[in-house]
Amino acid sequence: GRIIRLELDNFKSYKGHQVIGPFHNFSCVIGPNGAGKSNLMDAISFVLGVNSMQLRSQNLKDFIYRGGAMHDDQEAEGLSQRETRRKAHVKIVYQEDGGREIHFLRSVNSRGQSEYKINDKVVLWTAYNAALEKENILIRARNFLVFQGDVEHVASQSPKDLTLLIEHIS
Amino acid sequence: GRIIRLELDNFKSYKGHQVIGPFHNFSCVIGPNGAGKSNLMDAISFVLGVNSMQLRSQNLKDFIYRGGAMHDDQEAEGLSQRETRRKAHVKIVYQEDGGREIHFLRSVNSRGQSEYKINDKVVLWTAYNAALEKENILIRARNFLVFQGDVEHVASQSPKDLTLLIEHIS
Amino acid sequence: RYNLFMDAYNHISEKIDQVYKDLTKSANHPLGGTAYLSLEDNEEPYLEGIRYHAMPPMKRFRDMEQLSGGEKTMAALALLFAIHSYHPSPFFVLDEVDAALDNANVSKIATYIREHSNDKFQFIVISLKSMLYQKAESLVGIYRDQEINSSRVLTLSLDQYED
Amino acid sequence: RYNLFMDAYNHISEKIDQVYKDLTKSANHPLGGTAYLSLEDNEEPYLEGIRYHAMPPMKRFRDMEQLSGGEKTMAALALLFAIHSYHPSPFFVLDEVDAALDNANVSKIATYIREHSNDKFQFIVISLKSMLYQKAESLVGIYRDQEINSSRVLTLSLDQYED
Ligand SMILES: Nc1ncnc2c1ncn2[C@@H]1O[C@H](COP(=O)(O)OP(=O)(O)OP(=O)(O)O)[C@@H](O)[C@H]1O
Ligand SMILES: Nc1ncnc2c1ncn2[C@@H]1O[C@H](COP(=O)(O)OP(=O)(O)OP(=O)(O)O)[C@@H](O)[C@H]1O
Numbered sequence: 234g235r236i237i238r239l240e241l242d243n244f245k246s247y248k249g250h251q252v253i254g255p256f257h258n259f260s261c262v263i264g265p266n267g268a269g270k271s272n273l274m275d276a277i278s279f280v281l282g283v284n285s286m287q288l289r290s291q292n293l294k295d296f297i298y299r300g301g302a303m304h305d306d307q308e309a310e311g312l313s314q315r316e317t318r319r320k321a322h323v324k325i326v327y328q329e330d331g332g333r334e335i336h337f338l339r340s341v342n343s344r345g346q347s348e349y350k351i352n353d354k355v356v357l358w359t360a361y362n363a364a365l366e367k368e369n370i371l372i373r374a375r376n377f378l379v380f381q382g383d384v385e386h387v388a389s390q391s392p393k394d395l396t397l398l399i400e401h402i403s
Numbered sequence: 404g405r406i407i408r409l410e411l412d413n414f415k416s417y418k419g420h421q422v423i424g425p426f427h428n429f430s431c432v433i434g435p436n437g438a439g440k441s442n443l444m445d446a447i448s449f450v451l452g453v454n455s456m457q458l459r460s461q462n463l464k465d466f467i468y469r470g471g472a473m474h475d476d477q478e479a480e481g482l483s484q485r486e487t488r489r490k491a492h493v494k495i496v497y498q499e500d501g502g503r504e505i506h507f508l509r510s511v512n513s514r515g516q517s518e519y520k521i522n523d524k525v526v527l528w529t530a531y532n533a534a535l536e537k538e539n540i541l542i543r544a545r546n547f548l549v550f551q552g553d554v555e556h557v558a559s560q561s562p563k564d565l566t567l568l569i570e571h572i573s
Numbered sequence: 574r575y576n577l578f579m580d581a582y583n584h585i586s587e588k589i590d591q592v593y594k595d596l597t598k599s600a601n602h603p604l605g606g607t608a609y610l611s612l613e614d615n616e617e618p619y620l621e622g623i624r625y626h627a628m629p630p631m632k633r634f635r636d637m638e639q640l641s642g643g644e645k646t647m648a649a650l651a652l653l654f655a656i657h658s659y660h661p662s663p664f665f666v667l668d669e670v671d672a673a674l675d676n677a678n679v680s681k682i683a684t685y686i687r688e689h690s691n692d693k694f695q696f697i698v699i700s701l702k703s704m705l706y707q708k709a710e711s712l713v714g715i716y717r718d719q720e721i722n723s724s725r726v727l728t729l730s731l732d733q734y735e736d
Numbered sequence: 737r738y739n740l741f742m743d744a745y746n747h748i749s750e751k752i753d754q755v756y757k758d759l760t761k762s763a764n765h766p767l768g769g770t771a772y773l774s775l776e777d778n779e780e781p782y783l784e785g786i787r788y789h790a791m792p793p794m795k796r797f798r799d800m801e802q803l804s805g806g807e808k809t810m811a812a813l814a815l816l817f818a819i820h821s822y823h824p825s826p827f828f829v830l831d832e833v834d835a836a837l838d839n840a841n842v843s844k845i846a847t848y849i850r851e852h853s854n855d856k857f858q859f860i861v862i863s864l865k866s867m868l869y870q871k872a873e874s875l876v877g878i879y880r881d882q883e884i885n886s887s888r889v890l891t892l893s894l895d896q897y898e899d
């Protein structure tokens with residue numbers, strides 16, 4: 234299978250609804266420092282259910298887009314703006330080897346709670362994870378995601394970490 | 404003051420005696436991966452007396468050049484080769500603001516012991532360090548050396564580390 | 574548990590040397606380097622450590638800590654690709670893994686990815702280096718739109734420019 | 737102890753914003769970003785932490801962890817340069833500090849170093865990026881001589897090619 238496109242909605246630095254894609258067999262994400270490239274990787278990790286401990290924010294609600302030039306300036310913004318931005322979601326449009334599309338969506342609200350949907354139907358995390366594992370997307374192992382700054386540590390990781398990784402994928 | 408040149412003798416990947424320089428106000432060290440650029444920085448750190456805990460080898464005798472394609476193959480090499488390579492040294496030829504040259508040299512032998520010389524005269528570490536401090540080269544602070552991979556950690560260091568650094572330079 | 578683990582371990586163990594050689598061969602060193610895994614405990618291996626050893630071409634045996642920044646990155650990527658070949662996930666997302674690589678090594682990584690990406694194995698690679706992204710099939714360009722204070726996206730397919 | 741420490745702290749505190757602005761101004765953002773230090777304990781500051789805050793141009797207040805790789809590097813270099821201005825050591829050795837920087841930022845660092853290096857303040861910078869080393873006065877080229885299994889050096893002065 235493969236990722237066809239991503240749809241981001243108020244996720245991190247991506248204001249509003251944005252469609253990103255199509256992705257090919259070998260796609261590169263480019264752009265200047267601070268543009269939002271790693272945020273895109275955070276979006277992929279987020280929608281696949283990666284534990285927020287691994288992501289750059291400990292707090293899931295940090296993933297909701299925040300505009301405005303000052304910290305906690307949202308009282309100053311109009312209430313309607315606040316309403317539209319108190320939740321965020323990411324959707325992966327994924328194509329199975331057979332050709333069928335599956336939509337995986339995860340949202341987060343301003344209380345940091347997540348909801349999972351497969352093809353627009355709300356499901357529990359266990360069902361969501363099972364559907365991903367069926368595609369060989371093993372979130373616990375996370376071996377298919379290499380975050381910025383991590384690659385050199387792969388080579389010098391302690392023997393026990395390497396063992397753990399291999400256990401997770403077996 | 405400034406560094407005029409470096410003289411390496413069997414230090415890390417630098418076989419035999421090699422002179423590196425002259426250095427200017429703004430010099431860049433370039434070359435492919437694995438060529439020996441960071442080893443040059445290790446040479447500067449070594450000769451300035453940086454604690455071996457900060458360098459890539461915990462063991463000072465790892466800094467002595469080792470040729471040969473196999474680990475511990477030195478029994479296979481001739482004895483005369485072994486004799487020439489059981490010690491290493493690095494010398495900085497430094498020029499004070501007034502124009503006078505000072506030679507700082509540090510050597511290490513196969514038992515991991517260091518000797519310090521200023522202008523060819525053996526001195527104790529305390530005198531060597533004092534001469535460096537007179538030039539504002541403060542080894543304990545090490546704030547003028549940024550090792551590969553360290554720069555991003557400067558920004559995210561804990562508040563206590565930053566305090567320590569400022570204490571050392573004050 | 575032992576069987577599952579050894580199944581994965583043996584598969585990766587057999588793959589790692591070939592992958593590392595693919596990444597380290599060059600005109601000067603047509604054979605490439607050497608890499609292998611070793612088990613610290615053979616009875617209950619999943620309780621103990623697995624050691625990874627990688628030796629660039631013409632370099633003597635040395636532990637991983639002595640490798641240069643770029644050499645470590647190449648060794649790490651070889652291990653990641655070898656691990657990935659066991660029960661492969663459908664895609665691989667890499668964020669600036671080429672930061673420590675010189676041009677020659679960036680080019681080897683780009684070629685490896687180009688040759689190994691296909692309908693069943695997709696690569697999404699974030700990179701600042703044109704030596705890498707010029708080999709991609711499509712580019713997802715991210716820029717910051719200051720007026721609306723947001724990231725924005727422009728996609729470009731490179732295949733239409735292929736020779 | 738308090739006086740020595742506050743002396744250093746105040747000096748760096750006053751410098752940091754200007755240095756950070758020098759590194760972050762551009763045609764689009766002529767004013768640059770904002771940076772400052774704050775003390776956690778005013779009575780005995782050397783016992784407690786010093787916090788560093790840096791905000792790239794047009795970006796809202798955010799803790800350092802939210803900055804991108806390149807933004808963190810620029811903030812770190814500003815801090816290093818500001819610290820260095822207090823009792824400056826005669827030279828500064830930097831090893832691949834530009835790994836996470838895009839071309840525009842590499843160019844700003846190169847320009848800053850070029851403008852601040854002089855007879856009393858020498859920079860020795862290891863870099864893989866031509867955008868940086870092309871601005872140096874001299875290049876120390878390191879290569880590996882495979883036949884004798886050793887690093888070797890070739891020095892080239894660039895100033896003779898200046899316009
Ligand atoms: N919730 C949020 N709302 C708005 N902006 C955010 C949010 N979270 C992060 N950002 C912004 O996203 C930017 C970081 O983006 P990102 O890390 O994706 O950059 P990048 O393209 O990977 O850059 P680099 O090449 O330097 O690694 C930061 O400037 C940060 O201010
Ligand atoms: N004592 C030694 N004898 C011989 N070779 C050594 C010794 N110590 C280290 N080396 C070699 O030096 C090489 C590393 O050099 P160095 O780290 O300086 O490379 P580099 O030019 O900084 O590369 P990169 O651009 O990848 O960071 C390693 O390949 C290692 O084998």
Ligand SMILES: [Mg+2]
Binds near residue numbers: 270
């Ligand atoms: Mg990034």
Ligand SMILES: [Mg+2]
Binds near residue numbers: 551642
């Ligand atoms: Mg290096």
